[in-house]
Amino acid sequence: MNDLSLATTLHACRHCGQESADDFCCAGCKTVYALLHEKGLGSFYEKKQDERLLPVDAEWLARDWSRVVVDESVELLRFHVDGLSCSACVWIFERLEQVSPLIEWSRLDMSRSVLIVKRQTGAPFAMVAKAVSEHGFKIELLESESDQENRLRKENRRELIRVGVVGALTGNIMIFSVSMYGGATGDFATGFKILMGLLSLPVVTWGAAPLYRNTWTALKNRQISLDFPIALAVFSGALAGWIGIFSGLDTLFFDSVSMLVLLLQGSRTALRFLRQKLDPAEDRLPLWMHESVQGLDGKALSPVDLTTGRHFRAMKFNRLPVDARVMSREIEWDFSVLNGESRPVVLPLGSEVPAGARLLSESAELETLRAASESRIAKLVRDWREGPRTRPSMTALADRVGQVFTFVVLAVAVAVIAFVDDGWMRALTLLVVSCPCVFGIAIPFAEAMAMKRAQESGLLIREPTFFDRLLAARSAFLDKTGTLTTGKMTVASAYFVASHSDQRNSWLNLIAWMEKNDAHPVARALCEYAEQSGSLKTGFAVASTRLISGGRELLLDGVRYSVHPLATSSNLLEVEFTANDERIARFCFQDQMRDGAKELVSTLRHQDLAVIVLSGDQPAPVAATLKDVGLEKESGVASLLPNEKALRIARCQTPSLMIGDGANDAEALQAATASIAVRGEFAQCLEAADAVLLATSLHPVAGIFAIAKRLRLALVLSLIFATSFNLVSAVLAITGLMSPLIAATLMPISSLIVTLISIFCLKGVKA
Helix, strand or coil: CHHHHHHHHCEECCCCCCEECCCCCCHHHHHHHHHHHHCCCCHHHHHHCCCCCCCCCHHHHCCCHHHCCCCCCCCEEEEEECCCCCHHHHHHHCCHHHHCCCEEEEEEECCCCEEEEEECCCCCHHHHHHHHHCCCCCEEEECCHHHHHHHHHHHHHHHHHHHHHHHHHHHHHHHHHHHHHCCCCHHHHHHHHHHHHHHHHHHHHHHCHHHHHHHHHHHHCCCCCCCHHHHHHHHHHHHHHHHHHHHCCCCCCHHHHHHHHHHHHHHHHHHHHHHHHHCHHHCCCCHHHHCCEECCCCCEECHHHCCCCCEEEEECCCECCCEEEECCCCEEEECHHHHCCCCCEEECCCCEECCCCEECCCEEEEEEEECHHHCHHHHHHHHHHHCCCCCCCHHHHHHHHHHHHHHHHHHHHHHHHHHCCCHHHHHHHHHHHCCCHHHHHHHHHHHHHHHHHHHHCCEEECCCHHHHHHHHCCEEEEEHHHHHECCCCEEEEEEECHHHHHHHHHHHHHHHHHHCCCCCHHHHHHHHHHHHCCCCCCCCCCCCEECCCCCEEEEECCEEEEEEECCCCCCCEEEEEEECCEEEEEEEEECCECCCHHHHHHHHHHCCCEEEEECCCCHHHHHHHHHHHCCCHHHEECCCCHHHHHHHHHCCCCCEEEEEECCCCHHHHHHCCEEEEEECCHHHHHHHCCEEECCCCCHHHHHHHHHHHHHHHHHHHHHHHHHHHHHHHHHHHHCCCCCHHHHHHHHHHHHHHHHHHHHHHHCCCCC
């Protein structure tokens, strides 16, 4: 009676759901419960419903994170999270910015139990980690990419061992099955059946563990995994085999089930390695950072060999794959990919050189400061690709469609069991052979290959949805200076009014300081011209205002100075410098067409896109550029400010593509449906655009349409094949014309075929 009374007083802990004599089973759960409600995240418990969590470890909750040594300059943190169990965990971990103002955004990869947190600049790591751990889950900091690589290497080794053991066991099961099919009877037959059943136990339990794990995780999240019918088939086939042993029924499916597990795990392991090789998510360094260098002994070294502190020799015109220190004489470098400036920079002995810089001198000895994966540019690309998504991916859509497909297969299997004689065997065959591979394999694999092909050509793409948005575009907006042209403006001639010519150097100095904070190529050209003339002085600071019509204006000591473009009939851009509207000087600028500009315009028009050039330059040079690339005069709009370009794109009634400068055209790039930054400081380009051009030529931009079309072809062909295969296989399975063993053989073959379709469709295609 006392025991019964005690039992009636027990109820679920309000946080974790474990039985407790109080509202909370421990102090840790009580603390987390109060915190979530304090931060306005009490909906977590509604979403969790009856799902039980692990009780909170109070000691872990009070952990002192200040003892963990972390590079405070690293803003993107990765944690491994223990105890994830339901969709509510995803919900709460992706709302960490509501918990702490130190967190900019967070994203949870539940399949790998990895939480990615972007902390605010300067936010202390200890406080960020404390905010994350306060949710009651144990977290472990992944300090570097090598941690993830080590985990991946261990997982690969574990899967290879799994396939090897399953293969050995399946081989022995097949030997015994041959004896059974050959007519073994009596005690021999019974013994062989039992041995087959015993050998199959490790196969259908440990060997098929990934199937069960994926299925269980999906069910806990109230979803149906693509592996659910296969896991059900494996379990049902093994159970039917043991029933057959003890009942005498002809349901000996140990060979079929074991072969299914072997073929499935073998094909998935092979595809796993193939995707790791081709998927840019596992190879985030820009391809031009993969160039080999030489060791001091003359032997070639790959970027992987360049560990911290290693000395090596870079060759002329090669790009640097790692952050390094100059160990020899003064060396000339090209930083254009990093900062958008094409002007060479000379660095003395001992200077640091960032990865991505191109060597212009004959050769140089350098010392590795940071590995390729830890370089600044690699981290920028990683953050860019791992950042929050604003558009749903095709892979996510494929997952949802695949779940519907799986549900339909299960419904048909239940109907077959209910209404067809010997229906359970036919249903088992149907579950085995039904392959949602186009959703789980073909789409993400093809998208990864397409991104890889684009990267090989010099176009870095953030996410695969870019290809769909690119093909959907009906209007193309192009910047002129720096996009269709090289953007390297130079002063072709300068004329000073005679009465002011004796003050030439003073005027050039004033002009340079008016323009020094403007990123426009004309402003930079004026500053360079003043510097080359020996007129640029330090210690003279002025604040100028940008004019609506272009140029700059300054009010100094009651005099209004202005640098503004002139409207002339000349094809060259002319700029005038005035004081109180009195002309002091006139400058004439020249620019060159970028390689591939005409081909790009031709490609865009061939794609039936309305091509419009938006420029901040005057009408005359814009008209000249339009003529050079084969466009009509009406296709260009001149004298636009950056925000005016963005407004024109926003008012466009059709999906649009914007190609421009990552700095000056940032607003316009963000306003377009799809965008490509072709020049500018690298970090600004990544922030503004969906894709970044790493080459100096526009040919990769023109060729990206070919990759997008090949990707669409690969997906269409894969969909047609998978649909046809599943329809035919389903009919054969339901009518009893296909055995479980044949189904087990055909299912991984279909996965291989859709993979080969993607490889052949995208093989050789380049942007």
